[in-house]
Every structure is written in structure tokens, then in C-alpha cells.
Amino acid sequence: MKSLLLILLIALNGLAHGACLTRGTGDMGIIVERADGSVLVVDTSAHKVLFRVEGLGDLSHASAVFSRDERYAYVFGRDGGLSKIDILCGTLDKRVIQGGNSIGGAISQDGKLIAVSNYVPGGVKVFSAADLSLIADIPATATAKGKGSKTVGLVDTSGQRFVFALYDTGEIWILDMKQPDKPALTKFTNIGRLPYDGLITPDGRYYISGLFGEDGLALLDLWHPEKRIRRILDHYGKGKKQLPVYKMPHLEGWAVAGNQTFLPAVGHHEVLVVNTSDWKESGRIAVHGQPIFVIARPDGRQLWVNFAFPDNDTIQVIDSETLKIIKTLKPGKGTLHMEFTPRGEEVWISVRDKDEIQIYDTENLTLKTRFKATKPSGIFFTNRAHQTGL
Amino acid sequence: MIRVDLTILVAITLAICHTASASAEPASSRQAELMYLLKHDCGSCHGMRLEGGLGPALNPQQLQPLSIETLSMTILHGRPGTPMPPWKPFLSQEEAWWLASQLKQGIQP
Numbered sequence A: 001m002k003s004l005l006l007i008l009l010i011a012l013n014g015l016a017h018g019a020c021l022t023r024g025t026g027d028m029g030i031i032v033e034r035a036d037g038s039v040l041v042v043d044t045s046a047h048k049v050l051f052r053v054e055g056l057g058d059l060s061h062a063s064a065v066f067s068r069d070e071r072y073a074y075v076f077g078r079d080g081g082l083s084k085i086d087i088l089c090g091t092l093d094k095r096v097i098q099g100g101n102s103i104g105g106a107i108s109q110d111g112k113l114i115a116v117s118n119y120v121p122g123g124v125k126v127f128s129a130a131d132l133s134l135i136a137d138i139p140a141t142a143t144a145k146g147k148g149s150k151t152v153g154l155v156d157t158s159g160q161r162f163v164f165a166l167y168d169t170g171e172i173w174i175l176d177m178k179q180p181d182k183p184a185l186t187k188f189t190n191i192g193r194l195p196y197d198g199l200i201t202p203d204g205r206y207y208i209s210g211l212f213g214e215d216g217l218a219l220l221d222l223w224h225p226e227k228r229i230r231r232i233l234d235h236y237g238k239g240k241k242q243l244p245v246y247k248m249p250h251l252e253g254w255a256v257a258g259n260q261t262f263l264p265a266v267g268h269h270e271v272l273v274v275n276t277s278d279w280k281e282s283g284r285i286a287v288h289g290q291p292i293f294v295i296a297r298p299d300g301r302q303l304w305v306n307f308a309f310p311d312n313d314t315i316q317v318i319d320s321e322t323l324k325i326i327k328t329l330k331p332g333k334g335t336l337h338m339e340f341t342p343r344g345e346e347v348w349i350s351v352r353d354k355d356e357i358q359i360y361d362t363e364n365l366t367l368k369t370r371f372k373a374t375k376p377s378g379i380f381f382t383n384r385a386h387q388t389g390l
Numbered sequence B: 001m002i003r004v005d006l007t008i009l010v011a012i013t014l015a016i017c018h019t020a021s022a023s024a025e026p027a028s029s030r031q032a033e034l035m036y037l038l039k040h041d042c043g044s045c046h047g048m049r050l051e052g053g054l055g056p057a058l059n060p061q062q063l064q065p066l067s068i069e070t071l072s073m074t075i076l077h078g079r080p081g082t083p084m085p086p087w088k089p090f091l092s093q094e095e096a097w098w099l100a101s102q103l104k105q106g107i108q109p
Helices: A002-017 A382-386 B002-021 B028-046 B068-077 B093-105
Strands: A028-033 A038-043 A048-053 A063-066 A072-076 A081-086 A091-097 A101-107 A113-120 A123-128 A134-138 A151-157 A161-166 A171-176 A184-188 A195-200 A206-211 A217-221 A229-232 A255-257 A260-264 A270-275 A280-286 A291-296 A302-307 A315-319 A325-329 A335-340 A346-351 A356-361 A366-372 A376-381
Touching: A028 A072, A063 A101, A063 A376, A063 A382, A072 A101, A081 A101, A101 A151, A113 A151, A123 A151, A123 A161, A151 A206, A161 A195, A171 A195, A206 A260, A255 A291, A260 A291, A270 A291, A291 A335, A302 A335, A346 A376, A356 A376, A376 A382, B028 B093, B068 B093
Parallel strands: A151 A195, A335 A376
Antiparallel strands: A028 A038, A028 A376, A038 A048, A063 A072, A072 A081, A081 A091, A101 A113, A113 A123, A123 A134, A151 A161, A161 A171, A171 A184, A195 A206, A206 A217, A217 A229, A255 A260, A260 A270, A270 A280, A291 A302, A302 A315, A315 A325, A335 A346, A346 A356, A356 A366
């Protein structure tokens, strides 16, 4: 009787875990299906969809980070939902509605904390990565209308810190979570009008916030916060009329090649080239439309750029050495996001209006293969788990 | 002050134009395109479900104080000083009017 029970228990256990994979996750990732509230779990070596996980709510403008064991993806949804997905089992492990309207998040250096930034009610909330229980609630500065400022450009950096910008009130805050029960804030005010996004260098040293309300960008050296905020590229756009912006650019990832970095110009058909030794503009590259993402192939040799509406059917590839456009691709309308495989031999591109993912060979810049996905947007591979700011 | 006056002026002009023009509804195939645009392109700031993002929510409660005229004017000409761009290069007056009236009714694109 006892042994029968044991067999039964083993069998039940087998059933519960039957659908889970036993494999490494280093060549896996997720793709957001923005209209359906679902994500695809993919294998980047086999070019295969492994699972479809549903029930994640409003994923228009969703982003994701990975646990440091690369097993779990944390997805930040527009409706304030924070979802933890087990990519080996293809299951929704846990989901909480943490705010009214969120924009993105970050995972702490030690992988134990998940921070989420909110448009509504504004501010940042910090959760346990293990069970998504609330650890800290950091309200934003109130605007003249009495609401909390929208919070944008949240990234992680060393020392259990997070950095983010306050859109309505023009601030950058550093949130130190070394003592989880005593969150410590360092605030920088008057950084410029309407910071719309932020990025951090891969070493976690420099935080840069893009400004919508005026020219230039705000730079914070996290090794020397006492030096406060420095305005860089404050001449860009001057004397030239800003074009209407039909989609805000994204400052994500860090397109660096040598000592040059590349940023999207807001309201101009240009990519800005910045020298990182003195933070002065060292060039501009005229491109097809208003850039949204400017991302570098992991080896830094190429930049891949996509564009805002109405030019969002196009991708341009730039040689980072000559600053020349070497290829113009037309994946299709709604070319929203690009993600390189960890060492950059391929780039995966989501093409919303064609309901497909296209995979390009970055050596010969040709389409390798494609597969179906419903209204795909963000693509996130697990190697992000070990990169600061991603 | 000048901007306010101009806004009123444009509103009046648009209201006058409207009597002549906005009665024509876009063809149903174009209506589908407009709804797609609303969901995905307006949605990049206002949220795909129009519940707000960097831009405000576009539900009937939020839009209650605004007339269809004002709304279609905002769609066509944008809101100077904010990120809201003019959609005039892509939409006719009739189309903006139709979108504005859809928003006033409350829709789930």
C-alpha cells in the first residue's frame, strides 16, 4: 500500500512538471504580443516558439527583465501588471497589479528586487523578485494638478541602486535599496523639461536622460553624484524647427563603438554621435526618419536604427566606423523592436502589421527566416539578465 | 495670450467648416484603418486601450469637458508646448471629426 502511494505520488509529480523543459535557458527569450496580452517563449538557436503564455493584461508598451538564473522573466505591463513567467515551464508563476499605469522596470544588482516605475499614480514600487511582495513604495513629487509626476527611464546600477527620471517635474532620483526597509533617495531637480526616458552605460556609471521639452540631454555621473547634473548636447536642434514627434524615441541599451556613442535625435531625422570622453557632439548621421531605437551590434561594428510613424516600415544599418548607411531594409509597417542574439550574429525584428518576427543575418544583412507572432512588439533575450541597465 | 486667441479662432473656423464638411463619414474600410491607427499609433502615447500613458487617457469621462470640435482640432493641429503632434498630414477634417466623435462616445479600439 505504501509503495503504491509512493508510485502514485511520483506519477502525480511527473504530471505537474511534465510540461517543463530540462535545458539551459541561455539561448532563450520572450516576445511580447502586445494586443493579446501574451508572450511567446522562444529558442534562439532553433528559431522555435516553445510556449505561449497568456493572461498578462495590457501589454501595449511592455518591457521585461530576467532573473539572474535566467529562468524567470518579469514583464511590466501598461495596466500596472507585474507578471513573473517561468520560461522553462511556460507558465505564469505570479501576477500582481502594482499600479494604475506602468512603463517599465528594472532588477537589482543582486537579483532580489524588482523596481517598477509608474505613470499613474507616479513613483516607483519595489517588490521581492521571489514572490512579488511589496518592499518599498516611493511616491513621486506632486505636480501642480496634485498628481504624482509620471516616472520614466528606470534603470538599475551597482550598489543596489535604481535611477529614474520624473517627467512632469524635471528631476532625476537615485534610489538606494541597500537597506530594503530604509530606502534612501538622492534627488536632482531642475534637470530640464520633460525627461521622457533614460539610459545607463553598461558599467553603470553614467545616467543620461533625454529631454522632450528642450534641447540637449541631462547627464549624471554616478561615480560623482556631487557634481550634480550636466547638460550635454544643448545645442542640438537649435535653429532648426523640431518636427512633430509621432512616437517618443527609446533610450535603451547603449550603442557604443570605441569612444563614440549614438543617440536618437528627438524631432529630427538624425542620429547624434557623441564622444564619451568629453560628452561633446562629434557628428550627426542623416537617416530615413525620426529614430526610435539606435542599438549597436554587440561587437559595436554596426548600428541598427528603426523609426517613428510614418516611417516605421524601415530599418537602417550604419557602419559605426565610417558613419555611413550600409543598408536600408523594409521589414514592413510597424517595425517596432530589434534584439540581437547574445553575440550578435543575428538580429530579431518584430513587424507588427505583418504579425511576424523576421530574423536577419547581421553579416550579410539578409533575411534568414521568419515566423508568426500576433502583433509582436518587444523582444527580450535572457542574456539581458547579466547586463546592468537592461 | 496670443496662443489662446489663436486657438479660439481656429476653433471657430473649424466649427464653421464643420457644418459643411463633417457630415460625410469615412468609408468603412477607412474607418477600420483609423481605428487601427488609434489603437497602435495614438496608443503609443495614450495607451493601446486609451487608458493613458505619457499622454492622457482618452475615455469619455476624461474628454467630457471637450467638444467634438475642440477634439478634432487637437487631433489635426496638435497641442503646442506638449508632445501631442498634428495629425493633419495623415487625416482629413472629416476623419478627425469621426475619430473625435468615436472618442466622445467611448470606444474600445
